[in-house]
Amino acid sequence: MTGLRHRPSAPTRRPDQWTPDLLAKVDWRRRAAAEPFHGVTTQDGLRPGLFPLRDTGVDVAGVRQAAEDYLAALSPTQLAAGRFPVDDVTWRHWANGARYFLRHGLCLEDFDDEKRHRALDIVRTSLSAYGYTQVVDLMHLNLTIGELRGEEDLLNEWLYWFSVYGEPENGRPWGWQLDGHHVNVNCVFVGDQMVLTPTFLGAEPVTADSGKYAGTSVFRREEAVGQELFGTLTSRQRERAVIADELPPDLFVGAFRDNLELDHQGLPLGELTSGQRAIAAELMGLYVNRAADGHARVRMDEVTAHLADTRFAWIGDGGSDGVFYYRLHSPVILVEFEHQAGVMFDNDVPSRRHVHTVVRTPNGNDYGIDLLRRHHERFHRRRSTG
Numbered sequence: 077m078t079g080l081r082h083r084p085s086a087p088t089r090r091p092d093q094w095t096p097d098l099l100a101k102v103d104w105r106r107r108a109a110a111e112p113f114h115g116v117t118t119q120d121g122l123r124p125g126l127f128p129l130r131d132t133g134v135d136v137a138g139v140r141q142a143a144e145d146y147l148a149a150l151s152p153t154q155l156a157a158g159r160f161p162v163d164d165v166t167w168r169h170w171a172n173g174a175r176y177f178l179r180h181g182l183c184l185e186d187f188d189d190e191k192r193h194r195a196l197d198i199v200r201t202s203l204s205a206y207g208y209t210q211v212v213d214l215m216h217l218n219l220t221i222g223e224l225r226g227e228e229d230l231l232n233e234w235l236y237w238f239s240v241y242g243e244p245e246n247g248r249p250w251g252w253q254l255d256g257h258h259v260n261v262n263c264v265f266v267g268d269q270m271v272l273t274p275t276f277l278g279a280e281p282v283t284a285d286s287g288k289y290a291g292t293s294v295f296r297r298e299e300a301v302g303q304e305l306f307g308t309l310t311s312r313q314r315e316r317a318v319i320a321d322e323l324p325p326d327l328f329v330g331a332f333r334d335n336l337e338l339d340h341q342g343l344p345l346g347e348l349t350s351g352q353r354a355i356a357a358e359l360m361g362l363y364v365n366r367a368a369d370g371h372a373r374v375r376m377d378e379v380t381a382h383l384a385d386t387r388f389a390w391i392g393d394g395g396s397d398g399v400f401y402y403r404l405h406s407p408v409i410l411v412e413f414e415h416q417a418g419v420m421f422d423n424d425v426p427s428r429r430h431v432h433t434v435v436r437t438p439n440g441n442d443y444g445i446d447l448l449r450r451h452h453e454r455f456h457r458r459r460s461t462g
Contacts, residue, residue, distance in 0.1 A: 082225040082421055086175045088235060088257070102177050108332040109168035109178075115440035116329055116410060118339045123407050123439045127446045129266070129454060134370035136268045139201040143244035143252070146194040150182075158182035162242030162249050167262060167443045171331045172276045172432070174231060174257040174420070181239030181253065185232070195238045198252055202263050202270070207366030210277065214259050216289040217279050221257075221420050223287040231257065231420075249448055260331070264444030266451050270371040271444035273437040276330060280420050280430035295431045298413055301359045302402045306394045308352050309343070317343040317390045323401050323426055324391070327412045327434050334442060340405050342389030356388060360404055363411050363435050382406040399426040410436040 091098060114122055150158060158181050160166055169178040184192050200208045215233045222231035235256055242250030244265070251264035258278040264271045283293040309317055319341045329336050345356050360379060365372045379386075385406050392400030392415070399415035416430040417423060423430075440446040 083419065085225075085227060085230060088174050088230045089176055090179070091176065098177075105169070105171070105178055105332055109165055109334075111335055113168070113440075113443075113445055114335055115442055115445070116334070116336050116338055116436050116438040117440075119337055126408055126439050127437075127441045127450075129447060129450045130269065132268045132370070132374045134268045134270070134368075134374060136265055136270070139198060139265070139368075140244045140247075140250075142194070142197045142201045143240060143250065146191075146198055147240060147245070149191050149194050154182055158238065159240050162251065162264075163448065164241060166239065167241065167251075167253065168332075168334055170253065170255045170260040170262065170274070170276070172258055172260050172278060173331075179237045179255065181237040181255070183234070184236050184238060185234040187234075192234070198240075199254060199261070202252070202272075202368060202371075204365055204368050204372060207368075210294060210366065211254070211259055211261065213289075213292050213294050214277055214279055215256075216292050217281065217284060217294065218257050218259075220281065220284040220287050220289055220292070224281075225420065249444070249451055251444065262443055264448070266444055266447040269374075269444075269447060270367065271437060271441060271447065272367050272371070272375075273435050273442050274329075274334075275366070276327075276432070276434045278416075278430075278432040280416070280418065282429060282431055295413075295433070298359075298362050298433060299428070299431070301355060301362065302413055303394065303398075303400070305352065305355045305359055305388065306390050306400075306402070308349075308355060313343055313347065314390075316347070317388055319389045320391045322391070323399065323414065326416070327414055327432050328403075329410060329412060329436050330432070330434055338405070338410070340385070340387045342387040342403065342405070344384070345386045345388060346384045353383075356386075356404075360409075360411070363404075363433070364409075379406065379409050382408050397428070399428060405438075407439055408437065408441075410434075410438050 166180045171177055218231055219233040222228040237255045239253045242248055244250040249266045254261045260276040262274055279294050282295050284290050328338055364375050367375060387405050389403040392398060401414040404411040413433050415426045415428055416432050417426050418430060436442055
């Protein structure tokens with residue numbers, strides 16, 4: 077971040093006083109989250125039947141035990157603040173910005189080492205080693221921002237809020253959320269099925285050149301493989317893939333955009349050569365393989381089944397140092413990557429120093445909501461009428 081000045085500080089903790097400006101910003105977020113959920117769709121509307129209840133054969137005993145161990149370590153006061161019903165609206169309150177608006181749950185910074193370890197053990201057991209390392213690296217880079225700005229009290233590796241939803245201890249649907257600056261992971265279990273969306277991961281800077289975590293670097297593969305795929309396209313393929321001339325100000329389906337209507341745009345993957353399809357599969361895998369291995373295999377099978385309906389869209393410069401946006405979009409997955417302008421630092425145009433990514437499950441299954449609906453219809457409605 078050589079030569080860049082940092083922008084003015086913003087409140088990253090619960091304010092002592094809620095100003096009218098802050099209250100207005102909280103209000104529109106609360107109203108957006110309270111809208112009836114139907115998920116990201118196209119102009120053709122919700123496509124039903126994509127997410128059936130089924131047995132995957134993936135072992136979830138370990139992650140369930142990790143959740144039970146964590147809950148057992150909490151005091152009654154912490155349980156009351158850090159545990160929610162599985163269908164609670166606070167799922168939809170996550171926000172990737174550093175500012176405090178609708179944070180909820182328990183802050184990792186307030187835990188002792190044992191409770192912090194137990195919380196992160198749920199995250200670790202849900203994710204692959206690759207996925208967990210990426211999440212932890214991004215938390216570390218939040219401290220790097222604090223070091224560069226001289227604000228470690230406002231920006232650090234533990235300023236993240238953790239919540240558990242539902243009842244892991246009795247086998248019912250449950251999940252967890254990790255929420256804070258640039259790290260927003262929503263994970264839901266229905267039986268042995270897992271939904272790991274929405275997941276927003278970002279970084280500014282993407283590399284720590286100094287400080288406690290010097291040498292940490294993120295998103296290099298997501299950047300390089302996306303650029304490699306675009307670089308292999310013929311001129312005719314590029315005409316299909318490029319959807320705009322200028323980068324959007326932010327991702328299309330970021331926070332509080334759970335119900336966005338976004339049509340499939342770009343180049344169908346079915347029009348790629350076998351070599352290009354292999355690169356596209358590698359790119360998709362960088363996002364899918366954040367999940368623990370068994371769950372990632374199930375998810376990749378789901379994604380591959382809709383390969384013919386998947387499109388690759390591009391905006392920006394395909395040159396070696398260019399900045400760009402890309403999207404992979406099918407009926408069952410939506411991935412976005414974008415280089416951003418500075419927020420914590422004063423570079424006013426997009427650069428490779430600031431990256432945002434998001435993964436969603438379109439057609440109603442973010443937060444596992446479609447699976448939860450089917451579970452309720454199959455088991456609880458039968459119980460209430462039987």
